[in-house]
Structure formats: C-alpha cells, structure tokens
Amino acid sequence: MLHTDWPFFEDRHRELAWRVPDVAETDLDARCRAFVRALADDWLPHTVARPLDVRTLCLARETLAYHDALADFAFAMQGLGAGPITLFGDDALRARYLPGVAAGERIAAFALSEPEAGSDVAAMQTTAERDRITGTKTWISNGGIADFYTVFARAPEGISAYVVDAEHVEVVERIDVIAPHPLATLRFDGAPATPIGEPGKGMRVALGTLDVFRSTVGAAALGFARRALHEALARVKERQLFGAPMAELPLVQAKLADMALGVDASALLVYRAAWTKDNGAARVTREAAMAKLHATETAQRVIDGAVQVFGGLGVTSGQVVERLYREIRALRIYEGASEVQQLVIAREVLRG
Structure with missing residues (x-):
C-alpha cells in the first residue's frame, strides 16, 4: 500500500506526477541555480500557492530528497524564502516577488539567524530604522545566490519582517559544510527594506x-x-x-x-x-x-x-x-x- 493511499490525502495528491530534474553543472552555485530553473514548471508554483497546500509541499520534498538533496534544497528555499510574503505580504508585494519565484527566475532566502541569535531569536541584534536595516545574519541558506532576502530585524515597534533585494546586501563569507549548499554570512549596512506585514509583528x-x-x-x-x-x-x-x-x-x-x-x-x-x-x-x-x-x-x-x-x-x-x-x-x-x-x-x- 502506497502511503498516498492513506486517508490524509485526496485524489489531487495521488495524481501528482512530477519529473525529478537532473542537471549537468558541477559548480555548486550553478547547480543550485539550474535546479531552480528546472523546477519551475511543475514544482515551484506550489511553493507560493494561496493557500499553501502543506501536503503537496511535503510530498514534493519527500520525492526530491529521495533523489537529490540539492534539488530538495532548491525547492524548499524558494518556499521558505518567499513564505513570509506568500503568507503575510500585501497584494503589491506578492505581485512584485512571487511570480519570479514560481517561474524560477528569482531565488529567495530566509534571513533570521545571527551569530548570537540562532535558536534564541529574542537575542536578535539586527536593527531596522525607517525601513533601513543594519546588522549581520549568518547560516543563511542561498546566501550569495539569492535575488532577495526576507529579513527579520528589531524595529522601534518590536521585531519586524522585511524584504531586501540582494543588491543591497554584502556577502561577508561563504560557509562550507559537510553537505555542500549555498550558505553565507551577510551584512546589512542601512539596506533599504520593504516591510512585510505589520510593524512589530515579525x-x-x-x-x-x-x-x-x-x-x-x-x-x-x-x-x-x-x-x-x-x-x-x-x-x-x-x-x-x-x-x-x-x-x-x-x-x-x-x-x-x-x-x-x-x-x-x-x-x-x-x-x-x-x-x-x-x-x-x-x-x-x-x-x-x-x-x-x-x-x-x-x-x-x-x-x-x-x-x-x-x-x-x-x-x-x-x-x-x-x-x-x-x-x-x-x-x-x-x-x-x-x-x-x-x-x-x-x-x-x-x-x-
């Protein structure tokens, strides 16, 4: 019995038929970008759907991870990086960023962790003043190849969420890990940012x-x-x-x-x-x-x-x-x- 026959699923989940892409590039960044492009038609629209269907996202990640961890990474980061915009952004912000994510034309990243604020998010030191962000984020997946980052910073109203275009972000260092994927430490020096959701509700x-x-x-x-x-x-x-x-x-x-x-x-x-x-x-x-x-x-x-x-x-x-x-x-x-x-x-x- 396939697990998709369990009562958790509907016929639309059982009918999903994805072709797992393969890419020829050997350079890490190029390979990750190639996966994002290759996943565009059948896979990536699910990462920014409204509403998000979590069973579909889980089936996609299970399938991709079975075949290729970097393909799963490319898919997952499009969803996580764009997730705050999908779930909490206004119509203008969604229209600005999400079509490019779904088409594999824009790579997303989620920037929450800091050198002294990983699991302890309350220790966050990155600040936001008048929609400009200053601080350092680290362990950021897709760091260095992303086209935009969803960033969390401490504003006067409290921790708030923002989107920052990559051209305003400095990549301080790339981080090598035992299972290679794009990972970096980032610096924001008064980077212009667009709020996501209400101030203080980050x-x-x-x-x-x-x-x-x-x-x-x-x-x-x-x-x-x-x-x-x-x-x-x-x-x-x-x-x-x-x-x-x-x-x-x-x-x-x-x-x-x-x-x-x-x-x-x-x-x-x-x-x-x-x-x-x-x-x-x-x-x-x-x-x-x-x-x-x-x-x-x-x-x-x-x-x-x-x-x-x-x-x-x-x-x-x-x-x-x-x-x-x-x-x-x-x-x-x-x-x-x-x-x-x-x-x-x-x-x-x-x-x-």
Whole structure:
C-alpha cells in the first residue's frame, strides 16, 4: 500500500506526477541555480500557492530528497524564502516577488539567524530604522545566490519582517559544510527594506512561516530515510555472507524491521501535521514539532543502519548511503534544533 493511499490525502495528491530534474553543472552555485530553473514548471508554483497546500509541499520534498538533496534544497528555499510574503505580504508585494519565484527566475532566502541569535531569536541584534536595516545574519541558506532576502530585524515597534533585494546586501563569507549548499554570512549596512506585514509583528511572521514549513523538513528527512532503506534492501538481497544471502541473517532482518518501522512512523507524523494544517488549523506547533523531531532523528538512525549494512563500502566517498549520512545531519539543526523541538512539544503538552 502506497502511503498516498492513506486517508490524509485526496485524489489531487495521488495524481501528482512530477519529473525529478537532473542537471549537468558541477559548480555548486550553478547547480543550485539550474535546479531552480528546472523546477519551475511543475514544482515551484506550489511553493507560493494561496493557500499553501502543506501536503503537496511535503510530498514534493519527500520525492526530491529521495533523489537529490540539492534539488530538495532548491525547492524548499524558494518556499521558505518567499513564505513570509506568500503568507503575510500585501497584494503589491506578492505581485512584485512571487511570480519570479514560481517561474524560477528569482531565488529567495530566509534571513533570521545571527551569530548570537540562532535558536534564541529574542537575542536578535539586527536593527531596522525607517525601513533601513543594519546588522549581520549568518547560516543563511542561498546566501550569495539569492535575488532577495526576507529579513527579520528589531524595529522601534518590536521585531519586524522585511524584504531586501540582494543588491543591497554584502556577502561577508561563504560557509562550507559537510553537505555542500549555498550558505553565507551577510551584512546589512542601512539596506533599504520593504516591510512585510505589520510593524512589530515579525515574530508572528517568522513563527507562522516556520509553522508551515517545519513539517516539510520532516518530509525531506523521510525522503532521505526511504532512500537509505531502499539502498539497504538492495544490498542485503544481492550480497552473500557466511554462505547465504545477507538478507537471511536474523540480525540484519531485525535492523531492516527497525528501519521500516521508523520510516512509516515518520510518515504518519509528517502527513498528520500537514493534513491538520491543510484542514484549517490556525497553528500546528505541536504537530509540526513532533513531525520534524521524529523524522529527522529517525532518518539519522535509518541512514546509519544502512551504512552499517554496507560495511566499509558505506563510508566510501561516492556511495549513496555515504552522501545521505552527510546530508541528514543538518536537518536535525536547522529550522529549530531537535532540542528546541523537544522544548516546543513539552510546552504545548503542558499548555494542554
């Protein structure tokens, strides 16, 4: 039974048929830009749809992550970077930016984190005065290649949300990580900015956007985990060990059972959160936090299990499971680290 046959989905979700693009570029920035262009027709319009359909976004990220992490990254950042405009911008702002995002002509980025304000957003030091922003943002995905940034800054009215065109942003440094993708530290020096939503309501914008897209992080982790399980199954079926197929060893079967159980449990949590949001819930803070926490932590274990099944080959550069092992790690940190998700869940449970 395909998980799209579950009652979380409607026929329109089951009928989605996407062609996962492949690109020839080897340079990181060029490859990311090429994915954005290649995703334009079938994929990117879903990232700026009104209303956003979270189940579609999750299905898209699961599918892309299964095949290529950078393709998933390109898709996800278009949605997250443009999300504040989609959800909270006025008609003029949407008309100015969203068509280019959907067409793959403009690359978006979401700039919230700072050197001393990651999980602790209240420590934000970037300021906004008369719609001009000054400060530093770091760990910004698509930093250096984005055409515009949605930026959060401390204004006289409180934390507020803005959009800043890339020509007014200085890229201080590019950041190299174990699973390469465009990532940078940015400096704003009186950069002209256009407000998104009401002044002083930036936390509502940030948290409302993350409330939608956090479930999709779990979906990406689910895609990674499904691919790892697929690779492990193929490996144990083809390899002989101690005179018999590896798949017949009880310890191997137990590991595969745990991996399959984790994948299905993650899928249930991810699509419960997406279904709940799509069916009118104002907030899905608890559901989205559970989905992200379980799916990312479980994917780490599933991928580790796949590497173990492959043995020495599993840590060889160029192997799918080796790539997945590097790619999953960041998902347990960004858009709220696992420990932050635990705090969020506990607070929601205590709130009743």
